[in-house]
Amino acid sequence: MKLWKKTVLTGAVLFSSALALAACGGGSGEGEAKTKSKDGSDTEVTKVIWYQVGEEPKDFDQVLTEVNKKMKDDIGLELDMRLIPDGDYQQKMGVMINSGEEYDIAFINGSDYVNYGNKGAFIDLTPHLDKELKEATDRLNDGFVKGASMGENLFAFPVNNALATTEYWVFNKELVDKYDLDVENVQSLQDLGPVLEAFTEKNDDPSITPIGMTSTSVYAPYDFINGQTLGVPFEGDVKEIVNVYDSKDMKENMKTMHDYYQKGYILKDAATITSNPFPLEGGNWLVKRESGGDETSIKNALEGLSKRELILKPLNKAYKTTGFARVGMHAISAASKRQAESLKLLNYVNTNKEVADLLVYGIEGQHYDRNDDDSITMTNTKDYYQGAWALLDCYLISSTTPKTEDFEKNAEIAKAFQDESPESPILGFSFDSSNFRTQMASINSILDQYLPSLKTGTMDPEKVLPEMLEKIEQAGNQEMKEEAQRQYDEWLSKK
Numbered sequence: 196m197k198l199w200k201k202t203v204l205t206g207a208v209l210f211s212s213a214l215a216l217a218a219c220g221g222g223s224g225e226g227e228a229k230t231k232s233k234d235g236s237d238t239e240v241t242k243v244i245w246y247q248v249g250e251e252p253k254d255f256d257q258v259l260t261e262v263n264k265k266m267k268d269d270i271g272l273e274l275d276m277r278l279i280p281d282g283d284y285q286q287k288m289g290v291m292i293n294s295g296e297e298y299d300i301a302f303i304n305g306s307d308y309v310n311y312g313n314k315g316a317f318i319d320l321t322p323h324l325d326k327e328l329k330e331a332t333d334r335l336n337d338g339f340v341k342g343a344s345m346g347e348n349l350f351a352f353p354v355n356n357a358l359a360t361t362e363y364w365v366f367n368k369e370l371v372d373k374y375d376l377d378v379e380n381v382q383s384l385q386d387l388g389p390v391l392e393a394f395t396e397k398n399d400d401p402s403i404t405p406i407g408m409t410s411t412s413v414y415a416p417y418d419f420i421n422g423q424t425l426g427v428p429f430e431g432d433v434k435e436i437v438n439v440y441d442s443k444d445m446k447e448n449m450k451t452m453h454d455y456y457q458k459g460y461i462l463k464d465a466a467t468i469t470s471n472p473f474p475l476e477g478g479n480w481l482v483k484r485e486s487g488g489d490e491t492s493i494k495n496a497l498e499g500l501s502k503r504e505l506i507l508k509p510l511n512k513a514y515k516t517t518g519f520a521r522v523g524m525h526a527i528s529a530a531s532k533r534q535a536e537s538l539k540l541l542n543y544v545n546t547n548k549e550v551a552d553l554l555v556y557g558i559e560g561q562h563y564d565r566n567d568d569d570s571i572t573m574t575n576t577k578d579y580y581q582g583a584w585a586l587l588d589c590y591l592i593s594s595t596t597p598k599t600e601d602f603e604k605n606a607e608i609a610k611a612f613q614d615e616s617p618e619s620p621i622l623g624f625s626f627d628s629s630n631f632r633t634q635m636a637s638i639n640s641i642l643d644q645y646l647p648s649l650k651t652g653t654m655d656p657e658k659v660l661p662e663m664l665e666k667i668e669q670a671g672n673q674e675m676k677e678e679a680q681r682q683y684d685e686w687l688s689k690k
Contacts, residue, residue, distance in 0.1 A: 243273070258579055270540070297528075342519070355545070359613050361514070391458070391481070404461070405461075424439060425438065450656055462651075562580070573595060644663075
């Protein structure tokens with residue numbers, strides 16, 4: 196299962212997370228490079244090897260040359276960044292880590308972070324947060340360290356980004372106004388019913404689908420712990436791990452989706468279509484569901500993409516979650532000979548704005564232009580661009596939005612939203628699923644078989660959901676749930 200792409204929108208950026216350090220000497224072989232000092236003599240410059248997820252841009256080598264000029268002058272290090280495409284990253288990093296191949300820093304997230312962290316593949320960064328990583332740590336929302344830590348250990352440094360997110364219904368305002376639809380009190384999936392009915396009665400354009408979504412339309416207010424079936428509700432009884440698909444909320448929402456499907460509110464082939472038939476800018480939809488941070492920021496971002504006015508209605512409160520704390524992180528190899536240098540480099544790229552802009556946007560005048568207000572306009576993303584969400588502090592890089600009075604005000608709203616949102620009851624809990632790889636693979640196959648149809652309402656959940664749940668249990672879900680509960684109870688006892 197891919198865990199490497201983040202597809203939500205944040206307030207600052209559109210983007211749609213072992214061993215204590217011993218004395219570390221400078222590395223050898225690939226980790227060293229000769230360069231000329233100011234007096235012309237050869238000096239050794241340590242290169243830090245950093246594996247990162249993503250496609251290598253055309254002008255990557257040019258940008259890295261500029262980064263290293265700055266880095267050598269500032270901290271006496273060079274960066275050897277090696278990009279691996281999203282589809283290959285998880286498998287290749289697993290081979291590297293298990294085979295003991297040399298590297299210093301690696302992007303990591305999700306269950307791989309838990310599994311490899313528990314096996315001692317990465318150093319514990321906790322003792323270094325108020326030392327070598329202090330400047331970068333001071334920029335983080337406190338929830339990041341809590342959410343990314345495993346017990347008392349932090350095995351990877353989180354990318355500073357949106358930590359608290361929620362779900363929104365996004366309405367096409369042009370259609371809401373045209374048909375005088377009342378969306379004021381819409382919150383739940385069931386609240387959509389009267390709006391969809393009124394739209395269907397009045398709509399005279401058959402190319403418009405009421406619900407402009409495919410296989411991701413069902414939502415339930417639970418925080419998942421394994422990316423599959425197990426989770427804990429955000430509110431209520433937060434001490435018991437449940438199979439979310441066997442919950443009252445999920446069953447009710449699937450039943451509602453089936454009702455909507457039968458009434459023609461959902462695309463008939465929604466369960467099988469592979470392309471996105473409802474782009475934001477298309478206008479062939481009445482309502483979609485999107486994830487994001489504060490309402491002001493996500494509305495501005497979505498309207499910028501769609502080129503139309505939108506109305507947003509939140510489904511629920513926003514929560515700081517473990518999943519978002521671990522969307523993008525960087526771990527230092529326990530086998531690295533350059534651990535001290537890696538700590539210095541991680542702190543540097545997350546606090547030096549000039550280098551951050553280089554790594555994300557490229558070279559000024561070649562890949563982007565800088566405006567009078569210090570914002571930037573990207574001019575050549577086909578030759579260079581890297582997503583900040585997986586790379587470095589998203590709030591450090593230059594804004595691509597003009598710095599108007601509204602921009603500054605919205606930035607304050609976004610920060611307050613992140614700071615003030617409550618924590619998920621399982622923020623920081625790590626389920627070690629390493630002994631359930633076979634069961635999880637089987638469950639993934641079952642979910643892939645049933646969920647597209649259930650989430651789009653194509654199949655009747657009263658008939659099909661029990662069949663899916665039975666197969667999940669036969670695949671070992673109950674055994675995994677019991678072990679997850681044991682680990683969760685232990686975690687709760689130490690809070």
